[in-house]
Amino acid sequence: MSSPDAPLTPGHRPRLSLTAHMAVPRCFPRGPVTRFYWGPEGRDPFNTGHTEGGPPGKGDPAADWPSSSPDSGIDLSPTDPACPKLEFSFPPEVDVVKPQEKTKGRVSFSKEQLFLMHERFQRQRYLSPMQIQEMATSLGLTYKQVKTWFQNRRMKMKKINKEGTVKNGTDTLQCDSLTSTRSEPAPGFYPGYSTHGRNSAIGPMVNQFQTYVGHPNAPYVLVPEESSPWWNAAGGHPNLDSHFNKPYQVEPSATQEMDFWQNVLVMDGQSQETGYNFPQHWNFPGASGLLYPNKLLQNYPPPLQKYPPSQSYSLLNYPHIDRAPTNWDDSEEL
């Protein structure tokens, strides 16, 4: 596996009411996905033009954790001694599901299992049979459990979106959009998804939310919350679109250190706040997301890190990276 990206979502609609613009068509992959990377000011971690290739070196954890550019002056690598690091570990599990548990009663998956499935779901709503099997194996779950989980998750997603659409417009700060002109879903934007749901098994969705791991120079990744309107129909961000292509300067206060991780388990409402949210003074209207160290999973469980203070960072957007969905079969991912 490889790919960090996202944590999740709120079991309960976040108060930030992020579901507003999600008039998602029946399935997700949204258009040209855009991602935001936190990187040293003004730097294009990817040397623009580089398009994401295949899955990152699968199974080479940490191997390519960059030392994030020597010249950048900041080395955010978790392996860098200079980078404050704290121990991180999932809380001891007591509820780890046993693979062949007979269905007597309802078992609860472990946080780790949930995390990994959520993570996967974040970028890939449909798994091919092979992928299901692989994931099941790697998680110690049964094929059926994984399949069921994804199905339930899609249903939940759908429900949330529906609710969000309904109350859309009324109360709640539906992501005080700076640019909410595009809320119309564009079917054409869903490359990997077969609208004829029936045969989807043969065409595993190409994950639009490709791994971040392949971009070694992007030390941190800003991951949107799953049910937030981070991705609008055009694949942009309703609140950050205006910042596209012009690196937005973000200046953490001199004294501020941001904890990236207190807890990675952002599965549900409970742990939702465990991620890191922008401090208000960063002033990204309505934008709340979670900051993840790049290659989250490669270093899984991810290290707790701190963002060096007194630095200037840019919120970069590299839409080109996703414009051309890759076709690699990520079956080897997990």
Added chain:
DNA sequence: GGCCCTTTGAGG
């Protein structure tokens, strides 16, 4: 296999 609805049971 997916969708959809329902049931079950754990946790609040």
Added chain:
DNA sequence: CCTCAAAGGGCC
């Protein structure tokens, strides 16, 4: 009680 996640079952 209620909510919600895991699973069952029917249908396509």
